[in-house]
Amino acid sequence: MLIIVHQLYCRLRGENGSQLRRDQLIDWHDYKAMAHDALRVGLGEQGRAANLDNVNRKAFKTAWLKYGFNGLLSDQISVERAVPDFRHKNCRNLTYHNELPSTSIIIVHRHEYPSVLQRTLHSLWNRTPSELLKEIILVDDCSYAPPFDITHEQDLMAKFGTKLKILRLTTHEGLIRARIAGARVATGEVLVFLDAHVEATHNWLPPLLQPIVDDPHTSTTPIIDVIDYNTFEYMEGLPTRGGFDWNFVYTELLLREDDHKSMPAPHQNPVMNGGLFAITAKYFWHLGAYDEGLEVWGGEQFELSFKIWMCGGRLLEVPCSRLGHLYRVANSQVKYTNRTEDFQSKNYKRVASVWMDDYQEILYKHNPELIKIDAGDVSERHALRKRLNCKSFKWFLDTIAPDLLLRYPTVVPPDYAFGAIQALAAPQLCLATLEKNSKRSKIKLRPCSGDLKQPAASQDWHLTFHRDLRQGDENCLDVQDTTLRLGPCQNQGGNQFWYYDPASKLLMQGEPWTERLCLEANMLTARAHMNTCDSENENMKWKFGFANRTLLGQFFNGLEKYFSY
Structure with a gap:
């Protein structure tokens, strides 16, 4: 059966000598490679979470601190491992132009972990149509510890041949100028910029190229899946529209209603994430490339995104193209540069x-x-x-x-309520966090500290105009099933949507059109959890240090518009 499918695939691609019209649409899937990957077994295969039983704890910790992920585990996972297919089901049936532009993939690295970088290169090589891949340009931004010894480099050159070009910078230029250096030596019609710690999925490239063929003033971005820094589990990412807040931090905006309805068609993306995108070489230079006055990294994705949109182009996210990205643990000691200026x-x-x-x-x-x-x-x-x-x-x-x-309004509206959240069934207790790590913070009931309007940071909650309960600027109270945790603020409602009713004293979670739960105190365990709302239950009654009754009376005004995207 696989032979028949492959023969049909070859006929569609014209590999038996038949000539296809330029405007003909074909299936670009490499079914033979997909079938081979489906049979792979082993540590981390199919993107499954992996662990090591016996490790040298000192070496393990050293690798963690230096690289921000489980490097020793990476060494044990095949550099050609298979990953899951999280694409929308309709992506498997889509066809694209039989002639797509030649592509130069540009990857900048600076003392990247060897096996991670090799996995990046092998996944691209194995899952990119050879007729579309002009070259992979690996830009070494003056690594003080080369990622490959001579043997590694010779092995890569033997496999990739002349399609792998290694550009070594003799001075540390930073990510932005190193990318420009790579673009200057590129010979492909389209430039694809990728980070050095990604894994490509099957048929990732043709969907990125199609919108560019249709309109050369287009730049495209894939959906970015997540590779866990501890287990190397390959996890599904969600479609996004990029944005920013007024601290110039990249944020994610909700998809528009039309975007959901047209899925998996490409949709407008106001701001790219920055690390992964495609653009024609001609258009990249027409836009002035990156601003070479930008130092090291930071802000370049805003500059390029603004230019694309404001200067006559368009930026699209393409749901049928997916790449996994390895994110580092937050407290790692990884430094791209030793420069200390801001x-x-x-x-x-x-x-x-x-x-x-x-x-x-x-x-x-x-x-x-x-x-x-x-x-x-x-x-x-x-x-x-x-x-x-x-x-x-x-x-x-x-x-x-x-x-x-x-x-992200230009003037931040006042909070609906703020300060300590006091349990009225036990007024000496307030809702508090116990750990600073946002991914592990435990929510407990602790003795109230000082002024309820201005309590200690662990008890200082703000019911903001985003309709979330947050501590500081980034961490919000999140509900998973009935369990509470503190996690990164999403500004998208859902598990982080909260409302306080000053009349009933109930603290409710969930939009009004969903099945709501209420915060309940458990005095025996000194914990709080979610339960079915009951206005007669004294353990569900809470009091804020300060609650603005006037604003709370307007809490639901404009709510549907806020969550209409």
């Missing part, structure tokens, strides 16, 4: 001063330290913007990201 703030100032018009003042209001920073000479970038006849930043916000100001 280069990121300089980058943000530089991008804002060229592309954000009057909205840069909002950025400075939220980040006053940017005002005194010297962004350097930006006259050439202003001239580029004028030469390209680019639109205003207001146009970008109104047309491409109309929900961004809804989620």
Whole structure:
């Protein structure tokens, strides 16, 4: 059966000598490779979580601190392992132009972990159509510890041949300028920029190229799946629309209703994540590439995204293209550079001063330290913007990201309630967190500390205009089943949507159109959990240090619009 399928696939691709019309659509799947991967077994195969039984604890800890992930486990997982297919079911039936542009893949690394980088290269080699792959350009940004010894390099060259080009920079340029260096030597029609710690999935490239063929002023991004830094489990990522807050932190906006309905068609993406995208070489240079005045890394994804949209192009996320990305543990000691100056703030100032018009003042209001920073000479970038006849930043916000100001208003609205959350059944106890690690923080009932309006940080909660309960700027109270945890704020409701009713004293979780649960105190365990709401249950009654009754009376105004994307 597999032979028959492969023969049919070869006929469709014209590998038996038949000539296809340029406008003919074909199936680009490599069914033989997919069938081979489906049979693979072993540690980490099929993207399953893996563990090591016997490890040298000292070496294990050293690798963790140096690289931010389980490097010893990576060494034991095949560099050609199979990963799961999380694509929308309709992606398997889609066809693309039989002639797609040649592609140069550019990967910048700086002392990357050897087996992780090799897995990146092998997954790309095994799952990229050879007729589309012009070259893989590996840019070594002056690593002080080369990732490959001579044997490794010879093995790679033997497998990849002349399609693997290694560009070694003699000075540390930083990610941004290293990418530009790679682009300068690229010979493919399309440039695909990838991080050095990714894994490609089957048929990832043709869906990225199709929109570019249809409109050369297009840049495309894949859906990014997540590779766990401890177990190397390959986990499903979700479609996104990128955005930013007024600290210039990349955020994720909700998909529009039309995007959901048209899935898995490509949808508009206001801001790229930054690490993984495709663009024609001609259009990349037409846009002025990256601003070479940007240092090391940070802000480059905003600059390029703004340019694409404001200067006549479009940026699309392509759900049928997926790549896994290995994220490092938050407390790792990994440093891309030894430079100590605040280069990121300089980058943000530089991008804002060229592309954000009057909205840069909002950025400075939220980040006053940017005002005194010297962004350097930006006259050439202003001239580029004028030469390209680019639109205003207001146009970008109104047309491409109309929900961004809804989620990140220029002036942050006051909280609906804030301070300690006191259990009225036991007024001496308040809701508190016990650990600073946001992924492991335990929610407990602890003796209330001091002023209820201004308690200790572990008891200081804010019911914000996002309708979430947060501590600090980034961590929100999240509900999994009936269990509470503190996790990164998503600004998207769901498990993080909370409402406080000052009349009943109930603290409810869930949007009004869902089945709500209420926060309940358990005095025996000094814990809190979620349960079916009961206004007669004294253990479900809570009091904030301060609750703005007027604002709470308007809590649901505009709610459907806020969550309509």
